[in-house]
Amino acid sequence: MSTLALAAPYSDSDSTTSSGSDPENDHGGVGLSDPQLSQGRRRMLDLVNRLHNTGVQIDIDLPQIAVIGSQSAGKSSLIESISGITLPRASGTCTRCPTECRLSRSDSPWKCVVELRFITDKNGQTLGQARNEPFGEAIYNKSEVEDRIRRAQRAILNPSKGVRSFLEGDADEDEAPEVSFSTNYISLQISGPEVGDLSFVDLPGLIASVSRGGNERDIAMVESLVTSYISKPSCVILLTVACETDFENQGAHHLTKKYDPEGKRTIGVLTKPDRIPRGEEENWLPLIRNEQEPLENNWYCVKQPSSQDLKQGITWEGARARENDFFTMTQPWCDIDPMYQKYLRTSNLVERLSKILSDLISKRLPQIQIELETAVQKARDSLKQLPKPPSDDPVAEVAALLHGFVTELDKLIEGIPRAEELLQVIRPAQERFRREIRNTAPDFRPFDQSDSDQSTFSDPGFLSNEDGIVLEEVEVPSLEPPIYINQVMDRAVAARTRELPGHYPFVVQKSFIQEFKAKWQAPATILCRFVHNALSRHVKALISDHFAHFGQGALAQRVTILVQDHMKQRAEVSQDLITKLISLEEGGPFTLNEHYLADYKAKFLAHYKGAREGARNPALAGAINRFKTNGAEEDVNGYATGVSQVLRGLASIGLKGVNADDLAKLLSVDRMDPALNIMSDVRAYFQVAYKRVADNIPLAIDHELVRGIGEDILTVLYGGLGLNDADAVRICKEFAQESPSVAGKREELSKRLERLETASRELMRVGI
Known part of the structure; x- marks a missing residue:
């Protein structure tokens, strides 16, 4: 007009x-x-x-x-x-x-x-x-x-x-x-x-x-x-x-x-x-x-x-x-x-x-x-925001999209240093799994169930130094019921067959070990399911970014199905491996780390004995605690403490490796000593097995599921999409066919740009 x-x-x-x-x-x-x-x-x-x-x-x-x-x-x-x-x-x-x-x-x-x-x-x-x-x-x-x-x-x-x-x-x-x-x-x-x-x-x-x-x-x-x-x-x-x-x-x-x-x-x-x-x-x-x-x-x-x-x-x-x-x-x-x-x-x-x-x-x-x-x-910016128009070589275009997607998938799997990415989302779940396994530890108490004063008993300090979960232990306390020393002793006595007096079969330790290991399958399965869901969300978003604007969405839909099927297979493989790892633990106690196990047993035995003797002989326990707190400082009368004197005396006769906690061993034999040994064995082995499982289960999921999805993914996509078939050109043309809405938008913007540029040239021609 x-x-x-x-x-x-x-x-x-x-x-x-x-x-x-x-x-x-x-x-x-x-x-x-x-x-x-x-x-x-x-x-x-x-x-x-x-x-x-x-x-x-x-x-x-x-x-x-x-x-x-x-x-x-x-x-x-x-x-x-x-x-x-x-x-x-x-x-x-x-x-x-x-x-x-x-x-x-x-x-x-x-x-x-x-x-x-x-x-x-x-x-x-x-x-x-x-x-x-x-x-x-x-x-x-x-x-x-x-x-x-x-x-x-x-x-x-x-x-x-x-x-x-x-x-x-x-x-x-x-x-x-x-x-x-x-x-x-x-x-x-x-x-x-x-x-x-x-x-x-x-x-x-x-x-x-x-x-x-x-x-x-x-x-x-x-x-x-x-x-x-x-x-x-x-x-x-x-x-x-x-x-x-x-x-x-x-x-x-x-x-x-x-x-x-x-x-x-x-x-x-x-x-x-x-x-x-x-x-x-x-x-x-x-x-x-x-x-x-x-x-x-x-x-x-x-x-x-x-x-x-x-x-x-x-x-x-x-x-x-x-x-x-x-x-x-x-x-x-x-x-x-x-x-x-x-x-x-x-x-x-x-x-x-x-x-x-x-x-x-x-x-x-x-x-x-x-x-x-x-x-x-x-108008130019709006055209740039639209997907690229279909090319003359749809096979090459689809192949380029697939390779670009796989490259970004590899980056996602290896980890992207940014909040809310895949590995950042998975890590808190792995920490929860570790805490849940840690909380299956048997809660042994070196007291008779009928004892009323147990307020002084707590987890040993060396655990917090080694596990680094002091706050976590407070925030997520163990849900396991206490196991008292008399209950351990009753189970040991009931298990005796032809053993000599004072000896008890190893089956007692195995029974306690089996009980806490039986609780590991559920947290491991939950972790696998969580990682699968998180991986699925991130991969789905990645597919959308790469394929959603291509054609009419058929390629994005097909890639989503293929990748989800592949991911499901990897999740099943991962779950099978988890079950196998748990079953290996349930087969019986095993470790070649004898020094680690022996060290933990000694620490737990000293901890349990100290707590028990503290209840049986409060004076000795108090002296040992004061010595451990104040060292060799003089008492109010100017004399060395009794613990210090004893340690010096023992050192003078050649027992130089004795420490304050060892003094409890000099007391008369406790009839519950066999139970204390069983408790120490079980608790020490838990530390060995728990740390092993806390690493191996997340490692198995990462290897078989997270990293596993990247294995052969390009082969899976090429085969599933039919790009290796004789009909590859026809298939890719169908994938590349532009949606009517995008085509209409492109046509509208192109017409508008044509009008605007023609009018702009008219202005430039007369120098206005």
């Missing part, structure tokens, strides 16, 4: 007779046709017209003037007076597509070139760049224009038929068109010595109601078409209102108020003033005086030839003279205050329109350049 600027009067000869004109400023032209205006300003109008040719008005708000009005509001007569041509006439709605008039002053003879401007295809889809199609040869006789326009409109309304058939054939006026209205438009390029440098677009008249010759669908289509123009901030609205109809009943006025409520860009035109019922003329004067429905650019009143005048062959010069005579000699128009005379007559309206459009173009062009640059960059 083109800028809507209105043309200069068809004849300058009677402009001096129009009230409100300024003879001192009459230089042979008005508005943009004024020779005193800079050639640069006139070139800007041509530039805006060329921008309209590109169709970029869909994306950018271009300056234009739109002529709107209700049916029979006098739009056609007004346009005829401005352009000097005759438009098709018919009852009801005649204009069914926009008609653009580009008027330019020229020293050459009068000429009219008719073109069809298509901004949508036959299906109504927006074209990338507007298509301009000439409609016949240039016209040099004004009388031929009306028929050419009529034929052009029928070509617009029948998009599936050839344009030439409407240009050359006999138009069947009774044949129903394919579409009632169209956004594609007719462009008239009119030039001549009596034509002003202006342009405008005439829009279909708004249909008042179904009873006025329309249907609900047509009413809505016309209103939508008009709205698409007048809703833009740079559109000057030329509102035509027929004086023969009540003002409030004219829908065009109400629609204009909706989109220009303050009247800043609306110019009102009263038509058919000669049809005002006698005595009601005064009702329209408040509009001319801008007292009613005020507009920033005021209301104007024009009188055009009647249908009877046209039938009688009135000339345009005669029509202009009659209009001037009407306002000069007819009341109340001739009596209106001189300051409002400038709002009467077509010549004054055109002069005002010319200046408004001129100023608007001057103001908007620098902004249009910025908006175009911004819109071009935005």
Whole structure:
């Protein structure tokens, strides 16, 4: 669509007779046709017209003037007076597509070139760049224009038929068109010595109601078409209102108020003033005086030839003279205050329109350049965000995607130094597993179950130093029930068969060991399941990142299934290995780390004996504890403590390796010593086995599941996708087929970019 600027009067000869004109400023032209205006300003109008040719008005708000009005509001007569041509006439709605008039002053003879401007295809889809199609040869006789326009409109309304058939054939006026209205438009390029440098677009008249010759669908289509123009901030609205109809009943006025409520860009035109019922003329004067429905650019009143005048062959010069005579000699128009005379007559309206459009173009062009640059960059960025379009080698493209995915999968498996990545998520679960295994340790108590004072017993300090879980032991206390020394002794006695007195079978230790090992399978299975789920989530996200935007999603879906199946197999292998490792532990106690086991047994035996003897002989226990706390410091009497003396004495006879804890062994034999030995054996072996399992189970899961998923994954994908088959090309083409939504978005953005870049080149060509 083109800028809507209105043309200069068809004849300058009677402009001096129009009230409100300024003879001192009459230089042979008005508005943009004024020779005193800079050639640069006139070139800007041509530039805006060329921008309209590109169709970029869909994306950018271009300056234009739109002529709107209700049916029979006098739009056609007004346009005829401005352009000097005759438009098709018919009852009801005649204009069914926009008609653009580009008027330019020229020293050459009068000429009219008719073109069809298509901004949508036959299906109504927006074209990338507007298509301009000439409609016949240039016209040099004004009388031929009306028929050419009529034929052009029928070509617009029948998009599936050839344009030439409407240009050359006999138009069947009774044949129903394919579409009632169209956004594609007719462009008239009119030039001549009596034509002003202006342009405008005439829009279909708004249909008042179904009873006025329309249907609900047509009413809505016309209103939508008009709205698409007048809703833009740079559109000057030329509102035509027929004086023969009540003002409030004219829908065009109400629609204009909706989109220009303050009247800043609306110019009102009263038509058919000669049809005002006698005595009601005064009702329209408040509009001319801008007292009613005020507009920033005021209301104007024009009188055009009647249908009877046209039938009688009135000339345009005669029509202009009659209009001037009407306002000069007819009341109340001739009596209106001189300051409002400038709002009467077509010549004054055109002069005002010319200046408004001129100023608007001057103001908007620098902004249009910025908006175009911004819109071009935005369109390019939006295209970059879309997936790559299908390539000519889909097999290579799919292969590249698979290799890229496998590379990123390897990085994920090896570990990415960032929070919430796979290994960072797995590590807390591994720590929980270790604590759960640690908490299955048998809670041996070196006291009879009936003893009341056990408050001094606690886990040995050497465990916290070695396990590094002091806080964890407090936060997650063992859930195992205490096992008292008398219970251990009862089990040992019950297990005796042919052993000598004081000897008990090893099966007692094995039974305790079996009990805590039987509790390890569940935490190990839970850890495996957790790692499987975490791995599945991260791999699924990785698949989405690599494949979700490729094709219609079939490749992503297929890869997800293949990888999940492969992962499930690896999880089953991992679970089998876990079960095997646990079963190895359950087969019986075993370790080659004899020194480690013996050291722990000695520590636990000393811990249990010390606690038990502390209960049996509190004085000795207290002395040993004080010695361990204060060392060889002197007591309050200045004498060395008893423990210190004993240790010195034992050292003097050669027992130099004895420490304070060993003094408890000098006490009389405890009948529970066999039970203490069993407890120490079991607890020492737990430390050996627990640390072994706490490492081996997570290691097995990492090896078989986490790292295992990366093994042969490329082979699995190639085989599962059929890329090694003879149908690989067909399969990859199907995978690469772009989704309709993405293809549609790409087409839309490409068309928009094409329009914007073409418009941008037009601006650069003229150096604006």
